[in-house]
Structure formats: structure tokens, C-alpha cells
Amino acid sequence: MSDDYEPKDTPFERLGGEAAVRALVDRFxxxxxxxxxxxxxxxxxxxxxxxxxxxxFWFLCGWLGGPPHYVDRFGHPMLRARHMxxxxxxxxxxxxxxxMKEAMAELQIDTTLADRLAAAFFNTADWMRNRGV
Known part of the structure; x- marks a missing residue:
């Protein structure tokens, strides 16, 4: 884990930390x-x-404001390039x-947080598209 990670009020912490992120990823x-x-x-x-x-799991931990496990292992995510x-x-x-919305609902993630995450997920998912249809 990076030495510069400090827990704070982030979506990562509001979800419940690594255990909750792992549960979300596994259910997804x-x-x-x-x-x-x-x-x-x-x-x-x-x-x-x-x-x-x-x-x-590693990516979402960092993306949500938690420890940068993905970056520590692989460097910058370069999401679009990696998915091309x-x-x-x-x-x-x-x-x-x-x-992802179904996984969040089944895990009973707070609806306000789930809605905010869904909006952010959509922006990223839409940016990942590499064909029109």
C-alpha cells in the first residue's frame, strides 16, 4: 500500500472500506x-x-478514494487504452x-451514495465506448 494513503471522508470510507468494495465487486x-x-x-x-x-477491486479502491492498489501494481490505469x-x-x-446498479441495490448501499456512484460510473463507462452501437 502507498505510504501516502490516509483514510478520510471518501466514497471508499462511506461504502465501508475494502471489505465493502470487495463485496460489491464480487456481487457484480x-x-x-x-x-x-x-x-x-x-x-x-x-x-x-x-x-x-x-x-x-484494486482499481475501485483507489478510484473511490481509498488505497491506490491498482496504481501500486500496474501504474496509471489508462482505462480506455487497456479496454481498446x-x-x-x-x-x-x-x-x-x-x-453494477443491481449489485449496489442488492448490497443495500445508501441510495444517495449509490446514485452518485452510478452517475460517476456512467461517465466512465460511456467514455470507454469504442464503437457507436
Missing amino acids: YDLMDLDSDYRSLRALHPSHLEGSRDKL PFAIGIAERDQWMAC
Whole structure:
């Protein structure tokens, strides 16, 4: 963990720290893996999701204002560049968002926080699109 991380009033802390972020990531990937509504999204991922789970967990910890686990391991996230090999359109963006919103609802994340996170997630997910449809 980076020496410069100090807990403060961040979405990371409001969610409940690493345990809560891990629970959110795990529920997100469980839903994606099991629900046919997320079929196109699931197809973009490897057959085993352990690596994807860890990377999203590490990324979200830092993105939410917690420890920068992803940056410590891999450097700058360069999200768009790292996702460029995958065809991400409106359907994939919308499936990602629906899956994340469902995971947040199932984990009973405070609705005000969940709404703010959903808006921020949407901006990032929309920016990741590399095809029009």
C-alpha cells in the first residue's frame, strides 16, 4: 500500500472500506456470470474471473478514494487504452451499468451514495465506448 494513503471522508470510507468494495465487486461479477441479461458483457471477459475481480477491486479502491492498489501494481490505469482491444458499445456500457446498479441495490448501499456512484460510473463507462452501437 502507498505510504501516502490516509483514510478520510471518501466514497471508499462511506461504502465501508475494502471489505465493502470487495463485496460489491464480487456481487457484480457473480451477477454478470449468472444472469443472461449480461451475456454480451460476460463475453468480453476470460472464462475465469479471478483476475478481473482483483483488477476491478484494486482499481475501485483507489478510484473511490481509498488505497491506490491498482496504481501500486500496474501504474496509471489508462482505462480506455487497456479496454481498446474489446468491442465496447452502448449495449456493453448499459449492461455494465445495469449489473453494477443491481449489485449496489442488492448490497443495500445508501441510495444517495449509490446514485452518485452510478452517475460517476456512467461517465466512465460511456467514455470507454469504442464503437457507436
